[in-house]
Amino acid sequence: MKMLFVPWKYIANWECIACGKCCKAYSVVLNFQEWLRIVKNYGVDKTVAGLDKIFLKRRSDGSCIFLSKFSDLYLCGLQYMKPKACKLWPFKILSKPKYGYAKEAAYYYGKNKFYVYADSNCSGLTLGRPSWEFANQTVKEFVEIALGIRSEQYKTTSKIALIDYASVLRDLKARRYHFRL
Ligand code: SF4
Ligand code: SF4
Numbered sequence: 001m002k003m004l005f006v007p008w009k010y011i012a013n014w015e016c017i018a019c020g021k022c023c024k025a026y027s028v029v030l031n032f033q034e035w036l037r038i039v040k041n042y043g044v045d046k047t048v049a050g051l052d053k054i055f056l057k058r059r060s061d062g063s064c065i066f067l068s069k070f071s072d073l074y075l076c077g078l079q080y081m082k083p084k085a086c087k088l089w090p091f092k093i094l095s096k097p098k099y100g101y102a103k104e105a106a107y108y109y110g111k112n113k114f115y116v117y118a119d120s121n122c123s124g125l126t127l128g129r130p131s132w133e134f135a136n137q138t139v140k141e142f143v144e145i146a147l148g149i150r151s152e153q154y155k156t157t158s159k160i161a162l163i164d165y166a167s168v169l170r171d172l173k174a175r176r177y178h179f180r181l
Contacts, residue, residue, distance in 0.1 A: 005092065005117035007104035008139050012128030014090075016157060019123045020074025022089050023067040028056040034083045041081065056083065084145065087153060090122035091139075093146035109143045116143065 030038065035047055035054045046065050048055045057065040066077040076082060092098075097105050097115040105115040116139055118125055130139075138155040145156060 004120040005099035006120050006125070006127070007099075007101040008091075008107060008116040008118065008135075009104040009130060010101075010127055011118055011130060011134065012126045013131050013134045014118065014122070014124050014126070014138055016124045018073040018075065020063070020067060020069070021121065021123055022119075023074060023076065023086075024061070024063040025121070026089070027058065028064060028083050028085050030054045030056060030083055030085075034081070037081050038078070082153075087145050087151075087156060088142060090119035090125070091142045091146075092117045092119070093143050107139060107143060109140070109147070114143060114146075 030047065030053075032054075038046055038056075046057050048057050059065060064076075068075050068077055076086070078086075093107075094115045094117070099105070099115075099117050102115065105117055107114045107116045133155075141150070141153070141155045144150040145153070
């Protein structure tokens, strides 16, 4: 999948629509703590060692081993220990304007300046002038997750997951679908 990065000032809003595209197209890199937690809870076979990195295992079709389809939505089975790489996608928070458009990508968090871009392959992006909510809440939350200041997600995850997750799990259990948290 070709990556094209858009500076945040060209984005009106972002909301994950649970299309699952990102969980099928990319490999997820794990840090050591994330790897340990996943191995303890799900077993070592859910991860794969690369040359110098550890990844989440992918199925033969390329999808993440924790991705589940429910109706026409794709849900993450690692909701409560989601790797940081997944929490940040499709945004990149950088200290240098790596993808150009330095003015449009600049974002101030306190006195610190970052450069924020989004991968245009994400289906949840709406291009345009940033809404107040996107600029002051969504991008801020992504920056805080990138800095390690926060880990819980509110604006940066699918609202579908936040609102309906419990009922989705009940349905999956009722259908004897194996879905372990
Ligand atoms: S982050 Fe984007 S690509 Fe990934 S599931 Fe959500 S809308 Fe789809
Ligand atoms: S851990 Fe969840 S969010 Fe990350 S790639 Fe897998 S299914 Fe997608």
